[in-house]
Amino acid sequence: MTFYEFRDILFKLALEKGCESAEVYASSSDGFSVTVLDSELDKYSVEQENGLNLRVLINGKTGYAYTEVFEDAEELVRHAIDNAAAIESTDVSPMQGACVYPRIEDTPDPLAGLDAKEKIELARRLEKDTLAFDSRVARCGQYNSVSTGTVKTHIHNTLGLAADTEKSVSYVIVNPILRQGDEEHMGFSFKFRPTEDDISALIRESVENALNEFNASPVDSGDYRILLRNDAAADLLSAFFSMFSAEAVQKGLSLLSGKVGESIAAGCVSVVDDPFMKDNPRAFDAEGVPSVKTDVIVNGRLNTYLYNLKTALKDGVASTSNAGRMGVAAPVGIAPSNFCIAAGEKSFDELKKELGNGLIITDLSGLHAGINTVSGDFSLIAKGLLVENGETVRSVDQITCAGNFLTLMRDIEAVGSDLRWAFGGGSGRVGSPSLLIKKVVVSGK
Amino acid sequence: MIKSSIVNAVLDEALKTGGDFSELYLEDTESNTMSMINGAVETANYQRKVGAGVRVLKGTKSAYAYSADTGEAALLACAKAAAAALKFEREYEASAICVDRIGVSSAKLPFSEVTNADRVELLRRAANAAKAESNEITQTVASYMDCDHRTWIFNSEGLHAEDRRPRARISLRAVAMANGEAQTGSCSPGYGMGFEMFREKIDVEAVGREAAKTAVTMLHAPECPAGKVPVVIDGGFGGVILHEACVHGLEATSVGRGTSVFCEKLGHQIASPIVNAVDDGTMPGEWGSMNYDDEGNPAQRNLLIENGVLKSYLVDRLGSRLMNHPMTGSSRRQDYTFAPTSRMTNTFFAPGNDDEEEMIRTMGEGLFAVKMGGGSVNPLTGEFNFAVGEAYWVRDGKIISPVRGATLIGKGAEVLMKIDRIGRNMWMAPGMCGSLSGSVPTNVGQPRIRVSEIVVGGKGGAL
Numbered sequence: 001m002t003f004y005e006f007r008d009i010l011f012k013l014a015l016e017k018g019c020e021s022a023e024v025y026a027s028s029s030d031g032f033s034v035t036v037l038d039s040e041l042d043k044y045s046v047e048q049e050n051g052l053n054l055r056v057l058i059n060g061k062t063g064y065a066y067t068e069v070f071e072d073a074e075e076l077v078r079h080a081i082d083n084a085a086a087i088e089s090t091d092v093s094p095m096q097g098a099c100v101y102p103r104i105e106d107t108p109d110p111l112a113g114l115d116a117k118e119k120i121e122l123a124r125r126l127e128k129d130t131l132a133f134d135s136r137v138a139r140c141g142q143y144n145s146v147s148t149g150t151v152k153t154h155i156h157n158t159l160g161l162a163a164d165t166e167k168s169v170s171y172v173i174v175n176p177i178l179r180q181g182d183e184e185h186m187g188f189s190f191k192f193r194p195t196e197d198d199i200s201a202l203i204r205e206s207v208e209n210a211l212n213e214f215n216a217s218p219v220d221s222g223d224y225r226i227l228l229r230n231d232a233a234a235d236l237l238s239a240f241f242s243m244f245s246a247e248a249v250q251k252g253l254s255l256l257s258g259k260v261g262e263s264i265a266a267g268c269v270s271v272v273d274d275p276f277m278k279d280n281p282r283a284f285d286a287e288g289v290p291s292v293k294t295d296v297i298v299n300g301r302l303n304t305y306l307y308n309l310k311t312a313l314k315d316g317v318a319s320t321s322n323a324g325r326m327g328v329a330a331p332v333g334i335a336p337s338n339f340c341i342a343a344g345e346k347s348f349d350e351l352k353k354e355l356g357n358g359l360i361i362t363d364l365s366g367l368h369a370g371i372n373t374v375s376g377d378f379s380l381i382a383k384g385l386l387v388e389n390g391e392t393v394r395s396v397d398q399i400t401c402a403g404n405f406l407t408l409m410r411d412i413e414a415v416g417s418d419l420r421w422a423f424g425g426g427s428g429r430v431g432s433p434s435l436l437i438k439k440v441v442v443s444g445k
Numbered sequence: 446m447i448k449s450s451i452v453n454a455v456l457d458e459a460l461k462t463g464g465d466f467s468e469l470y471l472e473d474t475e476s477n478t479m480s481m482i483n484g485a486v487e488t489a490n491y492q493r494k495v496g497a498g499v500r501v502l503k504g505t506k507s508a509y510a511y512s513a514d515t516g517e518a519a520l521l522a523c524a525k526a527a528a529a530a531l532k533f534e535r536e537y538e539a540s541a542i543c544v545d546r547i548g549v550s551s552a553k554l555p556f557s558e559v560t561n562a563d564r565v566e567l568l569r570r571a572a573n574a575a576k577a578e579s580n581e582i583t584q585t586v587a588s589y590m591d592c593d594h595r596t597w598i599f600n601s602e603g604l605h606a607e608d609r610r611p612r613a614r615i616s617l618r619a620v621a622m623a624n625g626e627a628q629t630g631s632c633s634p635g636y637g638m639g640f641e642m643f644r645e646k647i648d649v650e651a652v653g654r655e656a657a658k659t660a661v662t663m664l665h666a667p668e669c670p671a672g673k674v675p676v677v678i679d680g681g682f683g684g685v686i687l688h689e690a691c692v693h694g695l696e697a698t699s700v701g702r703g704t705s706v707f708c709e710k711l712g713h714q715i716a717s718p719i720v721n722a723v724d725d726g727t728m729p730g731e732w733g734s735m736n737y738d739d740e741g742n743p744a745q746r747n748l749l750i751e752n753g754v755l756k757s758y759l760v761d762r763l764g765s766r767l768m769n770h771p772m773t774g775s776s777r778r779q780d781y782t783f784a785p786t787s788r789m790t791n792t793f794f795a796p797g798n799d800d801e802e803e804m805i806r807t808m809g810e811g812l813f814a815v816k817m818g819g820g821s822v823n824p825l826t827g828e829f830n831f832a833v834g835e836a837y838w839v840r841d842g843k844i845i846s847p848v849r850g851a852t853l854i855g856k857g858a859e860v861l862m863k864i865d866r867i868g869r870n871m872w873m874a875p876g877m878c879g880s881l882s883g884s885v886p887t888n889v890g891q892p893r894i895r896v897s898e899i900v901v902g903g904k905g906g907a908l
Contacts, residue, residue: 034530040506041506041508041530041531042505042506042507043506043507043508043509043784044506044507044508044509044527044530044531045508045509045510045511045784046508046509046510046511046523046526046527047510047511047512047782048510048511048512048513048514048519048523049496049512049513049782050512050513050514051513063489064488064489064490064491065490065491065492066490066491066492066493067492067493067495068493068494068495068496068513069493069495069513069515079491080491082489082491082561083489083490083491083561084489085561086479086486086489086561086562086564086565087486087487087488087489088481088484088485088486088487088565089482089485089486089487090485116529120530139703141702141704142698142702142704142881177704177825184825184826185825185826186704186823186825218900221671221672221905251482251483251584251586252483252583252584252620253584253586253620255627329490329492329494330490331488331490365821365823365828365830366819366820366821366830366831366832366852370818370830370832370852372627372628372629374620374627374629375626375627375628375629377849377850377904379832379850379851379852379902379903379904380830380852381828381829381830381852381854381902397828398828398854398855398856398900399854399902400671400830400852400854400900400902400903402671402850402852402902402903402904402905403904441671441903441904441905443671443672443900443901443902443903443905444900445673
């Protein structure tokens with residue numbers, strides 16, 4: 001059965017069974033990924049995914065059911081209605097009606113035109129160039145890969161919404177393993193839709209990052225002024241993203257509850273959610289709501305939370321077009337579009353001079369375990385560089401950085417110009433420039 | 446599920462470019478999830494995941510193609526796509542040994558016979574118990590999942606294996622708040638059984654109470670002192686230290702690629718002589734168990750470390766080719782969108798001979814970590830980090846105060862050598878483990894153990 005036939009049967013059945021409205025969120029995707037190790041093709045994968053999530057609104061309650069086979073529509077509708085009947089929350093999730101979207105100019109994907117053979121060739125070259133970049137590169141790790149794909153999404157409902165989109169998502173990961181004496185360290189750098197220049201820069205960066213980890217040792221425990229490098233800052237902001245979600249606020253699970261209009265960060269900090277960014281634009285969110293740009297923090301002051309239709313209705317405001325789904329099978333939640341701390345003026349090198357004496361933090365690990373999104377507390381294993389008088393002295397590892405996210409936001413002294421995006425996170429993403437921070441508690445020796 | 450003529454056509458097509466092994470994996474998985482916030486059902490979901498993957502190996506090269514469409518044409522297209530990656534001379538000789546392995550579901554009460562009302566009742570009982578524990582509990586988030594995972598595997602060596610793995614889990618997260626501060630506690634038991642687990646194994650009220658107690662205790666706990674100290678880690682989820690700091694480094698995914706500190710260490714002393722460690726996928730009804738692994742091999746009990754000496758790695762088919770090591774029934778994948786690879790099942794330190802009280806009494810000053818949170822590890826260097834969800838500070842061998850915000854960091858290989866006590870009573874706790882082949886259910890476990898020193902990180906409170 002085609003998507004359109006299946007959709008029409010689902011809608012008919014749902015309305016017959018008394019649903020006020022019904023919506024399908026369907027996605028089909030094709031993907032390709034290749035890894036070359038020792039000049040030979042090591043791993044190769046061809047992917048074809050297809051899924052449909054039915055959402056019904058009945059007696060003011062929302063129910064979901066997901067399938068990957070377009071058959072037995074009756075059973076799917078029954079599951080969705082049954083799930084709606086179980087809901088006790090009184091929140092109402094309205095659906096978006098028919099609407100017109102602004103035309104979005106997407107940046108072309110440099111890898112989209114390559115055929116399988118050319119992609120294998122690119123992966124081969126990726127390994128060769130990485131090995132040739134520095135004599136200490138012993139080999140490449142298994143994440144060294146070229147991946148491409150396209151995702152088609154349809155959001156259609158019985159209120160007349162028919163939002164369709166197609167997006168290409170390619171990326172390259174460079175994963176060198178460096179050896180010096182008995183010590184080995186791994187680099188990991190990625191870029192979505194990379195150009196040739198980006199790929200050369202990735203190789204350089206991943207090798208230099210791994211080189212920075214040799215001959216590292218902890219520093220003494222104590223309070224340190226730190227320069228949180230852009231990639232580590234983006235990872236941290238990404239881990240605390242849910243604080244800005246109206247869903248978390250309404251459920252009492254965010255420390256930002258009641259703080260709209262208040263100063264929650266240093267004056268040099270502004271945070272924006274911008275769906276129109278040139279390198280990753282979208283016309284609508286996961287509920288088909290037309291995109292709007294949202295100023296979340298303006299010069300340190302919290303301006304708004306991020307809303308989807310349900311949470312916006314509850315707070316009596318408009319959706320900020322931040323409906324998102326953690327995959328096709330997941331229910332509607334809240335997700336970023338391009339959510340980031342707005343870039344400042346200073347380069348990383350200028351911030352390093354300004355740091356004077358302190359630590360550059362280049363990596364924070366354990367983000368899924370070492371943070372508490374409710375209390376804002378974090379305690380994370382970190383790597384970095386010890387800086388004295390604005391110059392790097394040596395590498396640092398086996399330390400933890402601990403603090404509270406809101407305290408950290410207030411302690412930001414300067415924001416860099418080097419905005420960078422964190423890895424992963426579906427269609428939405430979270431980014432940050434490098435941040436100079438007054439004080440973080442470090443435990444080491 | 447599928448005609449044998451189609452299976453044979455697909456397996457043959459996959460070998461047409463010279464692969465030496467092909468495999469067809471089919472899956473049909475139904476699952477239900479539900480969440481309750483502050484006593485009201487918030488979400489209820491149903492999912493059915495159906496698809497297939499074709500894998501071709503030639504030596505240590507692998508190609509995988511998968512599709513949500515399980516029709517004959519789509520399966521043949523997958524086989525062609527995977528085969529296209531390996532264009533070499535044809536060398537394959539069919540070996541026609543037929544092996545049938547049929548794993549049956551252990552569920553006495555299958556989830557298809559469970560209603561949403563049954564699920565709601567469990568969540569409500571857990572949430573009420575948490576709320577009743579203390580008036581400082583301001584929020585409860587209860588969640589439930591059940592899953593009926595069915596797989597069919599066919600390969601070019603004539604193997605046909607089927608498995609059916611039911612599992613369910615309930616989780617309660619309680620938030621305690623006072624004076625603008627918030628702390629959380631959680632408890633999340635789960636088993637590889639049918640819905641009967643909620644009668645036979647899991648006391649849902651106890652789940653709620655335990656989560657609430659941790660949250661309230663931590664709310665009144667000062668910040669944990671930082672430094673290098675002896676640490677006693679309690680049983681159950683404490684075993685995450687073994688999982689993260691050691692056994693990830695024994696998986697073929699890292700050993701076979703030369704990216705583990707435990708490479709070429711078979712037969713070597715890698716841990717203190719009192720340490721015995723096991724990965725056992727055969728334990729009936731456990732969260733990490735299975736009848737057959739995701740390459741169709743029977744699950745096994747693997748002795749990994751015996752008296753501190755490394756005895757075995759965890760090895761899948763590709764890993765066995767890379768490492769020249771027998772397969773260990775350890776091949777797993779989240780679903781058909783992942784090629785399988787070596788993974789853990791139920792992994793634990795075996796019981797030792799030490800007294801649980803004595804190890805605290807004689808530790809001097811240090812940390813007693815009662816509930817571990819999650820963690821992660823860099824397999825290349827063995828560097829790990831764990832959050833500690835509930836911990837107490839010990840001075841002169843006596844517990845003096847709960848402490849919050851502790852993390853444990855170190856290198857796996859060093860910590861294994863520093864284990865100086867292992868208790869007598871082992872128990873396990875479930876988790877979801879993420880790696881190359883996706884997210885799979887694994888149990889971690891241990892008796893109470895003591896490590897002579899670990900770096901404790903935190904905001905550095907003074908007691």
